Amino acid sequence: MIAGLRLPVLVLAAAAVLPAAEAPRRHVFTLPSGLQVELLQDHDRPCLELHLEVRWPVGEEPAGREGSASLLARVLQAGHAGPHDAQTLARILEERGIESGFQAGPGRFQWTLRCSSTLQEEALSLLAHRVLRPGLGGTDLEVQRAQVWQERLSMGLGEWADLRFRWELLEGRPEGLATERSLGEVGIESLAALHRRIVRPERARLTLRGDLNLAQARQLVLLHLGTWGPAPEPALPPAPKAGPRPLHPPACLVLGTGRPEASLALLPPAGPGDPAVSLLAELMPRWLQARPADLPGAEGRLQALEDGTPYVLLRTAAPSGGDPADLLLRLRAWAAQVASRAVDAEDLALAGRLRAHREAALTGTPPGPPAAVSAAEAAALLQRWFAPSRQRALLTGVAAIAPDHPALQGLGPMAWVRSKE
Amino acid sequence: MVLPLLMRRTAPMLVAFAVAAQPPEVVEGRLRNGIRVLLVERPGSGMIRAGLFFRGGCADTGGLPAVAATLLARAMFTELRPEDLGPQPELDALLERADHLRESLRVEELRSGRIPGAPGPDEHRRSLEASLRDTLARTAPWTTAPDRPDLLDLLGAVRREVSVEPDALASSLDLPAPALAAWADLEQRRLRALRLARLPRVRQDLDAEEAAHDPAEALLLESALPGLPYGRVRESGRQAGVLLADLKAHGREALSPSRLAIVLVGDLKSAEAQAILERSFGTLEGGDPAERTDAGLDLRRRPGGRRVQVKAAGRPRLRMGWLVPPATHPDRLPLEVLAQLLERRSGGQGLALPAYLGGTARLGVPGGRLGNLFVIAARPEEGHGLEACEQEIQRTLLRLQQGGLSPEAFEGALRRLELAALAHQADPADLVRRLGLGWCQGGDWRTAFPDLRGLRREGPAAIARVVRVYLGAEAATRVLLEPDLAQDPGDAAQAELYHLLRAQALARLDDPVKAEALALQSLQQLRMLSREQRDQVLQVLKPGGKRP
Numbered sequence: 001m002i003a004g005l006r007l008p009v010l011v012l013a014a015a016a017v018l019p020a021a022e023a024p025r026r027h028v029f030t031l032p033s034g035l036q037v038e039l040l041q042d043h044d045r046p047c048l049e050l051h052l053e054v055r056w057p058v059g060e061e062p063a064g065r066e067g068s069a070s071l072l073a074r075v076l077q078a079g080h081a082g083p084h085d086a087q088t089l090a091r092i093l094e095e096r097g098i099e100s101g102f103q104a105g106p107g108r109f110q111w112t113l114r115c116s117s118t119l120q121e122e123a124l125s126l127l128a129h130r131v132l133r134p135g136l137g138g139t140d141l142e143v144q145r146a147q148v149w150q151e152r153l154s155m156g157l158g159e160w161a162d163l164r165f166r167w168e169l170l171e172g173r174p175e176g177l178a179t180e181r182s183l184g185e186v187g188i189e190s191l192a193a194l195h196r197r198i199v200r201p202e203r204a205r206l207t208l209r210g211d212l213n214l215a216q217a218r219q220l221v222l223l224h225l226g227t228w229g230p231a232p233e234p235a236l237p238p239a240p241k242a243g244p245r246p247l248h249p250p251a252c253l254v255l256g257t258g259r260p261e262a263s264l265a266l267l268p269p270a271g272p273g274d275p276a277v278s279l280l281a282e283l284m285p286r287w288l289q290a291r292p293a294d295l296p297g298a299e300g301r302l303q304a305l306e307d308g309t310p311y312v313l314l315r316t317a318a319p320s321g322g323d324p325a326d327l328l329l330r331l332r333a334w335a336a337q338v339a340s341r342a343v344d345a346e347d348l349a350l351a352g353r354l355r356a357h358r359e360a361a362l363t364g365t366p367p368g369p370p371a372a373v374s375a376a377e378a379a380a381l382l383q384r385w386f387a388p389s390r391q392r393a394l395l396t397g398v399a400a401i402a403p404d405h406p407a408l409q410g411l412g413p414m415a416w417v418r419s420k421e
Numbered sequence: 422m423v424l425p426l427l428m429r430r431t432a433p434m435l436v437a438f439a440v441a442a443q444p445p446e447v448v449e450g451r452l453r454n455g456i457r458v459l460l461v462e463r464p465g466s467g468m469i470r471a472g473l474f475f476r477g478g479c480a481d482t483g484g485l486p487a488v489a490a491t492l493l494a495r496a497m498f499t500e501l502r503p504e505d506l507g508p509q510p511e512l513d514a515l516l517e518r519a520d521h522l523r524e525s526l527r528v529e530e531l532r533s534g535r536i537p538g539a540p541g542p543d544e545h546r547r548s549l550e551a552s553l554r555d556t557l558a559r560t561a562p563w564t565t566a567p568d569r570p571d572l573l574d575l576l577g578a579v580r581r582e583v584s585v586e587p588d589a590l591a592s593s594l595d596l597p598a599p600a601l602a603a604w605a606d607l608e609q610r611r612l613r614a615l616r617l618a619r620l621p622r623v624r625q626d627l628d629a630e631e632a633a634h635d636p637a638e639a640l641l642l643e644s645a646l647p648g649l650p651y652g653r654v655r656e657s658g659r660q661a662g663v664l665l666a667d668l669k670a671h672g673r674e675a676l677s678p679s680r681l682a683i684v685l686v687g688d689l690k691s692a693e694a695q696a697i698l699e700r701s702f703g704t705l706e707g708g709d710p711a712e713r714t715d716a717g718l719d720l721r722r723r724p725g726g727r728r729v730q731v732k733a734a735g736r737p738r739l740r741m742g743w744l745v746p747p748a749t750h751p752d753r754l755p756l757e758v759l760a761q762l763l764e765r766r767s768g769g770q771g772l773a774l775p776a777y778l779g780g781t782a783r784l785g786v787p788g789g790r791l792g793n794l795f796v797i798a799a800r801p802e803e804g805h806g807l808e809a810c811e812q813e814i815q816r817t818l819l820r821l822q823q824g825g826l827s828p829e830a831f832e833g834a835l836r837r838l839e840l841a842a843l844a845h846q847a848d849p850a851d852l853v854r855r856l857g858l859g860w861c862q863g864g865d866w867r868t869a870f871p872d873l874r875g876l877r878r879e880g881p882a883a884i885a886r887v888v889r890v891y892l893g894a895e896a897a898t899r900v901l902l903e904p905d906l907a908q909d910p911g912d913a914a915q916a917e918l919y920h921l922l923r924a925q926a927l928a929r930l931d932d933p934v935k936a937e938a939l940a941l942q943s944l945q946q947l948r949m950l951s952r953e954q955r956d957q958v959l960q961v962l963k964p965g966g967k968r969p
Contacts, residue, residue, distance in 0.1 A: 097836025
């Protein structure tokens with residue numbers, strides 16, 4: 001089939017993809033506090049971008065105060081920073097032409113700043129204030145609390161079920177979702193304690209990109225973030241990057257209303273830092289292109305949770321009168337088909353090259369050596385990734401389903417979503 | 422005393438000079454068949470971002486619906502497999518057959534919908550469906566077999582993107598620098614063959630995407646730009662009528678060399694890259710070399726004043742749109758600054774949209790070669806009606822029109838535009854996109870890197886001027902989407918409230934339709950209250966309920 005191709009051209013190109021690296025533009029260093037810093041030098045443009053990300057295990061919210069991380073995110077969003085209240089900070093940013101942003105997701109806070117490189121000192125100082133001294137007491141906590149709850153209330157039941165589905169994939173315990181009561185329990189002190197507990201240097205990564213050299217970067221980071229030390233609160237458990245990722249019941253959420261649909265999520269047993277997971281994730285979109293003939297409208301995608309963990313999501317809608325449970329059965333058969341694939345060394349070599357190129361394209365640095373994973377390791381991981389015990393399902397538009405329905409065989413227990421509480 | 426004051430006054434100017442964004446250094450060329458080439462050298466990364474940009478997108482599909490552009494771009498560029506490069510008579514025959522069966526099925530469904538109970542439609546339909554399934558299954562060895570190599574994967578290409586804009590079709594990717602010649606050769610062979618092998622799967626994907634489509638944007642464009650090309654770029658549900666043969670005929674025109682610009686940014690040498698492109702893309706037959714000379718939208722015949730009210734699932738939302746000039750017009754920049762100011766809470770002084778509106782402001786037609794629509798979208802928090810939001814938006818615009826914008830806020834907005842332009846240049850993917858789209862939408866890549874000096878000279882008055890000229894209340898098209906509360910009351914408490922209101926109305930009115938309408942109207946008004954107040958009403962309405 002490939003005979004018509006100019007194979008020598010392809011082979012030569014594929015083999016000779018790693019050019020001689022020039023002087024690296026990327027530097028990585030770690031402060032004694034554990035803060036990881038990455039510098040991407042770019043002297044072509046007189047601007048600087050700062051990106052600070054903190055990740056933590058989602059279950060760190062204290063029991064009985066679920067939703068406090070969402071509330072903390074809103075307070076951080078409000079924009080107090082050290083000596084500046086929100087309005088003053090906004091005015092400073094406005095006058096200097098500094099672009100500032102904050103984003104939050106389950107288990108993740110991100111601050112970004114973009115400015116002229118002449119303002120690098122001021123930008124680092126503002127970033128440090130926003131991250132370390134967010135002035136929690138200066139915010140109207142009641143307003144923020146009401147808004148968090150309002151957002152939750154304004155969701156439709158289907159949207160809520162989808163959120164809960166993702167939340168359970170991420171955390172493995174549905175009680176992590178906020179209730180009106182748990183939000184009401186959160187006060188300024190507990191919010192400050194949570195801030196100290198999760199916003200820690202050893203959980204953070206700072207990326208500086210722009211017109212800055214290594215010496216300047218070290219000096220600026222030490223000056224403004226060097227005092228960011230360990231908090232008195234107990235240390236968090238180690239990051240789940242490459243470790244095993246547990247899953248908990250329920251394995252199947254069922255919603256009586258909505259469009260009849262079935263979704264099946266398959267979460268790998270290790271995090272995004274695991275080399276075998278990242279190589280299989282590179283190959284997965286190609287494997288999912290082949291859809292079973294009995295599921296013509298189905299889609300199979302590789303998605304990522306907020307902590308970067310890739311997962312496979314198979315989803316299909318029922319034609320009118322169709323039974324979502326029957327669709328789930330067929331999605332599970334599709335999953336079994338993918339899991340039975342043979343993974344060969346050629347697949348892995350291709351995935352390794354693509355992975356290296358992706359990183360090179362993202363960082364603007366020459367591709368590094370591809371990760372080495374044996375075919376046996378990858379095949380074993382694939383089996384575990386798609387095992388029934390790691391499958392999580394969401395069914396919507398289901399009037400009734402028996403717990404011993406064949407679609408649920410081998411899955412964990414089922415739970416009905418009847419309200420947003 | 423004077424020096425600090427002087428420093429304070431001049432600091433913003435110094436900063437402005439420091440960051441003034443220069444356009445990138447682009448080497449421009451043209452192949453012998455007319456294809457444009459834009460090259461930017463960025464040595465050291467070992468990678469090249471490559472993009473193919475075809476002028477004319479979903480607003481330029483001739484007699485076909487806009488979705489034809491998406492079908493064409495995705496079927497053509499999402500993958501590259503051996504069958505895309507040479508003759509495949511067996512596959513072509515199967516694709517044609519699947520296409521005819523799909524069309525017969527569509528016609529049958531239309532017919533059975535029009536004549537209920539017509540003899541044997543179900544049986545015929547089932548037979549057509551079975552034939553279609555069988556035919557598609559037979560195409561699977563070519564179209565979905567994961568063991569068949571994707572040739573761009575073999576080259577090491579990553580971050581592949583296919584995009585369809587109103588004025589452009591684009592395909593771009595990152596590839597290792599040594600693979601440039603192989604990529605160019607494969608792409609020119611693909612363009613020459615113009616085989617749409619993945620069309621059946623692309624159709625399925627689009628069907629699934631359309632199910633999750635929010636109708637708000639499509640309604641606004643259709644209402645604000647009726648009968649104009651941009652008015653139908655978001656319309657949905659039209660792909661079934663687009664046949665493979667039509668799509669191929671459209672592809673031969675839409676993907677012709679005269680419409681193509683190749684943009685490369687990365688680890689390359691311009692002369693070598695140009696020679697590689699000449700040997701590959703340069704051999705494609707030229708097509709029509711004529712430059713496009715479409716007339717722009719006539720702003721003088723702005724329809725405006727339209728108001729569309731629709732029941733739709735989800736939270737209540739409002740879209741307001743005003744017709745504004747195209748990408749190349751000097752007023753485009755102040756309109757972009759205006760959009761930024763409206764969205765930023767930090768601007769303060771009542772010149773930004775209030776936070777409770779959940780508002781965004783932007784130009785609604787990406788690019789907008791012929792003209793554009795300035796769109797303000799609001800998704801208000803509970804307790805705020807859409808009419809009140811509309812009035813608040815008008816009040817905000819009026820304050821801007823009266824010149825309430827401070828020079829500092831204006832200068833800050835300009836600086837953020839400059840920084841954004843610099844940041845776009847830092848990322849090769851972003852730079853390729855801007856260069857390519859700039860050429861497709863403005864006729865010249867430089868239009869994507871506008872010079873802010875003129876706007877800076879005019880000052881904040883420019884913002885007041887564009888609001889006055891384009892964003893008058895009479896010129897606005899409004900689309901209001903509100904949930905059908907009978908179908909989707911929101912939560913259990915509201916559902917209960919609705920049932921109680923309906924029961925009360927039925928007790929007083931004989932006509933159930935009127936009773937239903939009254940209950941819905943009451944529920945709509947009660948939604949303006951806080952949750953606590955609504956709970957109190959619920960308690961009062963419950964049988965035996967008392968006033969708190």
